[in-house]
Amino acid sequence: MAESKRFLVSWDQFHRDCKALAWRLVEKQDEWAGIIGITRGGLIPAGIVARELDIKVIETIGISSYDDKDQREVKILKAVNKEITKDGQNWLVIDDLVDTGNTAKIIRQTLPKAHFATVYAKPAGEPLVDTYVTWVSQDTWIYFPWDVDIQPTDPIVAERKLLDSKRKTG
Secondary structure (H helix, E strand, C coil): CCCCEEEECCHHHHHHHHHHHHHHHHCCCCCCCEEEEEECCCHHHHHHHHHHHCCCCEEEEEEEEEECCEEEEEEEEECCCHHHHCCCCCEEEEEEEECCCHHHHHHHHHCCCCEEEEEEECCCCHHHCCEEEEECCCCEEEECHHHCCCCCCCCHHHHHHHHHHHHHHC
């Protein structure tokens, strides 16, 4: 992983950022035909935005471009129902992040008239997104709340005592 910086996003922060995205989108258009959430990262923001904009029709597109933390070839795992979405006119496509722009390019090819919105945007993918909330440097890895576990930890003193005892015995 080339990224050297970390950006840890809490559930509260992510919810606030998704609501901020909804505020920006409500200014763009009065009514949307529906939302297309990009699985998996776009599902939670799509749900929040759908609630805030009172959108009842939700479709998904399954696109895979990561293997853990490494980018790889982009694959469509589940296509949208083109009978419903057609070319994307009046549809809102939501994802958590645009990074390299590889997923965004597939969206633009598949749904050329859709409005593509993400919560976070990195410079390489930013030109492919219509609306986003927060710009993040390309060398930053975003840790979303569903990517991390909150676990109790011992105080530093206890950790140090454990290390000291291992050094003495080991």
